[in-house]
Amino acid sequence: ECARLGEKVTSAKPDVYRHGRRFFIDKWPSNFRDLGFIHLILPNARIIDARREPMACCFSNFKQLFPPGAGPEFVYSFEDIARYYRMYLDLMGHWDAVLSGKILRIQHEELVTNFPATVRRLLEFCRLEPEPACFEFHKTERAVHTPSAEQVRQPINRAGLDHWRHFEPWLAPLQEALVRFEVMSPDTPACGR
Structure with missing residues (x-):
């Protein structure tokens, strides 16, 4: 289930988030509150x-x-x-x-x-x-x-x-x-x- 959510996040609006690139940056200031969840769905995230x-x-x-x-x-x-x-x-x-x-x-x-x-x-x-x-x-x-x-x-x-x-x-x-x-x-x- 987590892997599916991660795939959904990384494939959503590729033209907005990725602009055709392999990686994207999400610098939303409150992301620190959700790092456990982010790690579960995007285990390779840096x-x-x-x-x-x-x-x-x-x-x-x-x-x-x-x-x-x-x-x-x-x-x-x-x-x-x-x-x-x-x-x-x-x-x-x-x-x-x-x-x-x-x-x-x-x-x-x-x-x-x-x-x-x-x-x-x-x-x-x-x-x-x-x-x-x-x-x-x-x-x-x-x-x-x-x-x-x-x-x-x-x-x-x-x-x-x-x-x-x-x-x-x-x-x-x-x-x-x-x-x-x-x-x-x-x-x-x-x-x-």
């Missing part, structure tokens, strides 16, 4: 856990304007964002133990500061050969329908790493919530002070 520094990640979610009814409900309150991030960390800890060797964690900051080596590590994990387009992704002409559509048209850069710091005086409640949910240490330098 899972990439792409992370960012907590303040950067949580602020990025908070500032993103989603269409009514189309976005995640947790992004409209610092408390809810911190709680959700804690749940993500806990669940990924579980999946790391249960699906050992099936998950590669990539830190966004590492990707930005050491792009070629990080991309090579990712490609090796996925059992793919490097090709120029992997390192010049911003030159693609394909349509992108995600909140990062404008960003993928630019080379990798440091611009977004500390973007949240421009708003630091107003983000103390977010940092406090992240400390309360044990996402960040209380020793982390305080926002806005």
Whole structure:
């Protein structure tokens, strides 16, 4: 039954998901909640856990304007964002133990500061050969329908790493919530002070 479901997923809308290619990427942010199911129906799937520094990640979610009814409900309150991030960390800890060797964690900051080596590590994990387009992704002409559509048209850069710091005086409640949910240490330098 699981194999049949996996086949249904991989053959559904091949023109949308695969664009005639052997592989496809599903970067839906909440996939982490379903990794057990994903592993059952797609046992050969390679899972990439792409992370960012907590303040950067949580602020990025908070500032993103989603269409009514189309976005995640947790992004409209610092408390809810911190709680959700804690749940993500806990669940990924579980999946790391249960699906050992099936998950590669990539830190966004590492990707930005050491792009070629990080991309090579990712490609090796996925059992793919490097090709120029992997390192010049911003030159693609394909349509992108995600909140990062404008960003993928630019080379990798440091611009977004500390973007949240421009708003630091107003983000103390977010940092406090992240400390309360044990996402960040209380020793982390305080926002806005």
